[in-house]
Structures are given as C-alpha cells and as structure tokens.
Amino acid sequence: MAHRRGANDIAIGYDEGVIAVFVVSPWQWEQHDWGAMRIQFMLRNVRALAERLGDLNIPMLRVNAPTFADAPQALLTLAQAHHCNALYFNDEYEVNELERDAAAEKLFAAKGLAVKRFCDQTVLDVSQIRTGEDRFYSVFTPFQRAWRAAFAKQGDAGVVASPRKQRGEPVGVRAVEGWRGEGAEEEANSRPDLWPGGELVAQKRLAAFVEKRIAGYGDNRDFPGINGTSIISPYLAVGAISPRQCVQAALDANDGQLERGASGVVKWISEVVWREFYRHVLIGWPRVCRNRAFKPETEKIRWEDDERRFEGWAAGRTGIPIVDAGMRQLAQTGWMHNRVRMIVAMYLAKDLFLDWRRGEAHFMRHLVDGDFASNNGGWQWSASTGTDAAPYFRIFNPMTQAEKFDPDAEYIRRFVPELASLTADQIHADPDERLWPRTIDYPRPLVERAKVRDRVLAEFQRVKGG
Ligand SMILES: Cc1cc2nc3c(=O)[nH]c(=O)nc-3n(C[C@H](O)[C@H](O)[C@H](O)COP(=O)(O)OP(=O)(O)OC[C@H]3O[C@@H](n4cnc5c(N)ncnc54)[C@H](O)[C@@H]3O)c2cc1C
Incomplete structure (x- = not known):
C-alpha cells in the first residue's frame, strides 16, 4: 500500500513509502484444501520476507480476513487507518481470487483510492496469448510456440528490481511480532528442515541447480531416484521466487539462448512454460476452478x-x-x-x-x-x-x-x-x-x-x- 506524505499514525515514523500487507484467510485456505505443509511453508516465507522488508524499513502488517469476501473491507480499513492512497497487488487467476480482487478494486475506487495490478505469477502475461483465431490455447505445443515467440520479442525475462530502502527509522521485524508462535506444532511437523523459508534460500537452490544439474536435466528428469530436477516448485508456489528469476537464471547459463544451446536448459524452460500454460487454461476455461472437467x-x-x-x-x-x-x-x-x-x-x-x-x-x-x-x-x-x-x-x-x-x-x-x-x-x-x-x-x-x-x-x- 502506498503511504501518503505526512501520515504519522504508525508507530514507526517515516513520512512516505509503502506498507506491505499479508492477508490471513484461514477459512478460505481450508475451502481450497490447503494443508498444514503448504500453510506453514507459506508463513515461514512470509516471516522471512518481513525480515528482509524490515531491513528496507518497510513494515509488514497482517490483516485478518477469514474469507476472501472479508478481504476488501479489511484492506480498506487498514488503508484508511494509515492514510494510504493506493493499493498494489499481483494478479491471481482462480475464480474466488478474481472475485476478491475485483471487489477490492471496486471498493477502493469508490473511496477514491488508486488500485494498481501487476502480472507477476507468470513470466509473460498469459491472458494475452491467443491463437490466430483469438482463442485460448487448449494444446500445449502451439501454446509453447506462441509463448516463445512472445518471449523472443520481449528479449529477456523482465526480472523486477528489489525495492529501495525507505527513509525513516528501521522497522526490523517489530511489525510482525506475534507471528512466531503461530501454529507451533504444525510448524514443527511441516518439515522446516527440508523446506526452509525465504527468497535467499530459493535463490541459492536455483543457483545450485543451474550450476550443477540443469545440464543433465533432459536425461535425468524422469528418474525419481536421481536428484535431477530443481525442486524449486514450493518456492514458486508461494511466490518466494518468481518464474522470471528462474527463466533468467537458466538463460544466463545458456548464453541468453531460449531455443538453442544446452538441451537441459531448453527442456527446463519448457517445463516452466507448462506452469504458464495451466494458468492460461484457468483464464480461458474458469469452469475448471469449479470442480468441472475440461472435457x-x-x-x-x-x-x-x-x-x-x-x-x-x-x-x-x-x-x-x-x-x-x-x-x-x-x-x-x-x-x-x-x-x-x-x-x-x-x-x-x-x-x-x-x-x-x-x-x-x-x-x-x-x-x-x-x-x-x-x-x-x-x-x-x-x-x-x-x-x-x-x-x-x-x-x-x-x-x-x-x-x-x-x-x-x-x-x-x-x-x-x-x-x-x-x-x-x-x-x-x-x-x-x-x-x-x-x-x-x-x-x-x-x-x-x-x-x-x-x-x-x-x-x-x-x-x-x-
Ligand atoms: C497429478 C499432478 C499434480 C501436480 N501438482 C502440482 C502442484 O500442486 N504444484 C506444482 O507446482 N506442480 C504440480 N505438478 C507439476 C510437477 O509435478 C511439479 O511442478 C514438479 O514435480 C516440481 O518439481 P521441480 O520443481 O523439481 O520441477 P522441475 O522439473 O525442476 O521444473 C521446474 C518448474 O517448472 C514447473 N513445472 C514442471 N513440470 C510441470 C508440470 N508438469 N506442470 C506444471 N508446471 C510444471 C514447476 O513450477 C517446477 O518447479 C503436478 C503434476 C501432476 C502430474
């Protein structure tokens, strides 16, 4: 959320910048079958993010909105309490998420507050990829061809720079106090040994994969007894690392080439494109979000x-x-x-x-x-x-x-x-x-x-x- 100059209502004094917000929606998570493994991993990553943002003097606040329907008003209340003038968020494509985001946009607009949405879950904006007949693709291979053509036009993965440090008193992690004890038992059972949280961990894992294993990916990826894949999926799923960072790291290891060069890199990127394809399918055929078969x-x-x-x-x-x-x-x-x-x-x-x-x-x-x-x-x-x-x-x-x-x-x-x-x-x-x-x-x-x-x-x- 963008914070207006002169606002002095939060404990940490600074006069301009952003507040990060994490919306906690336990009822909705339950409805979406999110289990303890995923929730605890996500919270671990949110804590790590709050710490990194704290280093940049950006506080992270938590908003409780048990259902997605509660989220827009909860965000508005927070925005008003802190004299914020805009709400920024990345697009999500599932139907409940789309409804929540549209409602938030409407509510904020009605109060004269700006809303800015970004595409960040995918490398390319897959809502814009279409067949010659202006339809969504239902088959992967031609989708991938169109994706690669669009990527080549763009030139690189478009990695976004990290936020700058805000002026004012350092906030450290004070703004997220009270999260640490949350679900202590679930946290202990959710294998933090295997899945430590944070973007830095994800980047380290990605770098190790690109350095040591991506070359053999094409040969090894189908053998579960071999450590041949990136195992980056949990970090992608919770947004601890972006697919753009992943694709860019792979390209950098292949002299920037998308189609040629190391076959392991080309194959790996095509798996990341599968992830983009399934989001494209959600947008084109939202019924799959409602327990319906595509066919x-x-x-x-x-x-x-x-x-x-x-x-x-x-x-x-x-x-x-x-x-x-x-x-x-x-x-x-x-x-x-x-x-x-x-x-x-x-x-x-x-x-x-x-x-x-x-x-x-x-x-x-x-x-x-x-x-x-x-x-x-x-x-x-x-x-x-x-x-x-x-x-x-x-x-x-x-x-x-x-x-x-x-x-x-x-x-x-x-x-x-x-x-x-x-x-x-x-x-x-x-x-x-x-x-x-x-x-x-x-x-x-x-x-x-x-x-x-x-x-x-x-x-x-x-x-x-x-
Ligand atoms: C029945 C079934 C259920 C699945 N459920 C999930 C899920 O809930 N979450 C999830 O992230 N993946 C899911 N996948 C896809 C795939 O199995 C995992 O993404 C992959 O095993 C993750 O391991 P990795 O990170 O080492 O992948 P790598 O082989 O290193 O691939 C890199 C990345 O590409 C993406 N990717 C790779 N394969 C696929 C694929 N087939 N479909 C979509 N994206 C892909 C993932 O984001 C992955 O992290 C499912 C596949 C099947 C068949």
Whole structure:
C-alpha cells in the first residue's frame, strides 16, 4: 500500500513509502484444501520476507480476513487507518481470487483510492496469448510456440528490481511480532528442515541447480531416484521466487539462448512454460476452478466409490511399489517427483477407477507446493479429462513405468523399506508372479488390473459415444 506524505499514525515514523500487507484467510485456505505443509511453508516465507522488508524499513502488517469476501473491507480499513492512497497487488487467476480482487478494486475506487495490478505469477502475461483465431490455447505445443515467440520479442525475462530502502527509522521485524508462535506444532511437523523459508534460500537452490544439474536435466528428469530436477516448485508456489528469476537464471547459463544451446536448459524452460500454460487454461476455461472437467463429456463418467481403494492409495498401501513409494514420499516430505505424480494419479483414476477430484484434493492437502493450476492440470491430464490430456486408452502400467524409470528400485527401496532386502527384479516382478520371502509384510494389489482396465475403457467409450 502506498503511504501518503505526512501520515504519522504508525508507530514507526517515516513520512512516505509503502506498507506491505499479508492477508490471513484461514477459512478460505481450508475451502481450497490447503494443508498444514503448504500453510506453514507459506508463513515461514512470509516471516522471512518481513525480515528482509524490515531491513528496507518497510513494515509488514497482517490483516485478518477469514474469507476472501472479508478481504476488501479489511484492506480498506487498514488503508484508511494509515492514510494510504493506493493499493498494489499481483494478479491471481482462480475464480474466488478474481472475485476478491475485483471487489477490492471496486471498493477502493469508490473511496477514491488508486488500485494498481501487476502480472507477476507468470513470466509473460498469459491472458494475452491467443491463437490466430483469438482463442485460448487448449494444446500445449502451439501454446509453447506462441509463448516463445512472445518471449523472443520481449528479449529477456523482465526480472523486477528489489525495492529501495525507505527513509525513516528501521522497522526490523517489530511489525510482525506475534507471528512466531503461530501454529507451533504444525510448524514443527511441516518439515522446516527440508523446506526452509525465504527468497535467499530459493535463490541459492536455483543457483545450485543451474550450476550443477540443469545440464543433465533432459536425461535425468524422469528418474525419481536421481536428484535431477530443481525442486524449486514450493518456492514458486508461494511466490518466494518468481518464474522470471528462474527463466533468467537458466538463460544466463545458456548464453541468453531460449531455443538453442544446452538441451537441459531448453527442456527446463519448457517445463516452466507448462506452469504458464495451466494458468492460461484457468483464464480461458474458469469452469475448471469449479470442480468441472475440461472435457465436458467426461463428467458423465461413473467413477467408482470405494473407500478401501482410496484409503489404500492415500496410505501408500496399494501393493504396487512405485505407487506406494510416491504416496509415502508425499506423506513424509510434502513433495513428489513429477514422473511419480503422473503414475500415482493415473493409477487412482485408471486402475482404481476413482474420481480424480478426490486425488486432486488429497494432493492439495499434503503438497508443500500445492498450486491449483498445476495440480488441476496434472490431475486432469492423468485422468484424460483435461486439456491436451493423455488419450483415455493410453494407461500407464505402473510396473513397467517403475522398471523404466526406477530400474535399480533405488527410489522404491528408499520409501518402501519393507522391500529393501529384495532385488530390483523381484520388486519389479509381475504381482501375480511374486516369489518373495514370506517374511515380507506387503499387501497384495488392491485391484486386478486387467479387469478394471476393461471397465475404464468401456466407460470412456460410452461417454464419448453419448
Ligand atoms: C497429478 C499432478 C499434480 C501436480 N501438482 C502440482 C502442484 O500442486 N504444484 C506444482 O507446482 N506442480 C504440480 N505438478 C507439476 C510437477 O509435478 C511439479 O511442478 C514438479 O514435480 C516440481 O518439481 P521441480 O520443481 O523439481 O520441477 P522441475 O522439473 O525442476 O521444473 C521446474 C518448474 O517448472 C514447473 N513445472 C514442471 N513440470 C510441470 C508440470 N508438469 N506442470 C506444471 N508446471 C510444471 C514447476 O513450477 C517446477 O518447479 C503436478 C503434476 C501432476 C502430474
């Protein structure tokens, strides 16, 4: 919020500048399935941000607005109390967020206060990217082509400079006192050892990835047993680092080239473009924010409702080692490798034949990098209900996926320790041909694959025809 010259109503004396505000909306977070991992990680990052802003004499205040509907008035009250003349914020694209932001804009305008909105969640303003027929893209490859053309015109990622130090007394972290004890138990359980907060941590991780691993990204990215990806997603999800900083760091390592040069860099940037694509999809088809499938005909699919199957999946007790390893990685760390996310998601929808929305919500509740657009996009891709989705008849076989992408079963052994004494061949053996010692305590598969597969195919064909 911009603060008017001469205002002297906050404890720390300075005569012009901005106040940073963090809006706390616990009811809305709950509605959006944000879990403790994500919330605590976000708060950790807000505290780190408040400290850095404190060094710049910029206070950070907290506003309580249990629902998004409460936020505009809460912000206005704060703005008026501090004689602010403008509200600045970055755009968000989910429907509830859009409604909240439009209401805030209206309320502030009615009181004669300026509102300035910025695009910062994406490298490019993806609301402006369109097909030749002025439509939104529903397929990734042509979207990416258009994105790259627009980026080339812009020339660089457009990284924004850090704010300047404000005049006046240093505020340190005094303005955010009282946050430290918040949710102490949840904070302790949310793996701060794995996910320390702050932009500086994120930048360090990005720099280490670009220096050591990005060159091999193309070869290594699909192997969950290898530390081959950036693991920057949590920091992107909460805005601790911007996608512009990410793309610029990658370009700098490739002589500024977007299309040529190191193939690992080119591939990595295209993954960041997937993130931009799923935001573009939200803007073009907001119904996906309302629990709707992108492909309307797939809403008629009669998913099965089987609590035993869902609970087995969620607990990492499906009897399929790669699926169980992924679900346990999620439970233990709040993160899961992308290849394994695809495998467990497709397994829920196509093998267990459960509604993908249940899996989507479970991911949101447990991921530290929970991000509506990417999560919904990933789930709808896996369930063949979404944009550019996997064709419904292409169903991953999780056993062959495991053999291909975790050949030595290193990843599986790490997260499913009861299988640690088995060889990779034993672990990857067809479940019906498992010759495992009786002492191994591991469940039989929850379903008979071939049978369910026929049901899934028939159901997709039925809704396609109807
Ligand atoms: C079912 C499912 C659910 C998912 N849920 C989420 C989610 O809630 N939050 C989330 O950030 N990502 C999600 N993804 C995408 C992807 O799995 C993660 O972004 C990735 O695993 C993060 O690891 P990384 O940072 O090491 O990625 P890297 O491979 O290093 O990629 C760099 C960045 O590009 C973006 N990115 C990479 N792959 C994708 C992708 N397929 N879709 C969109 N963006 C991508 C991410 O921001 C990532 O941090 C989901 C994918 C699937 C299949």
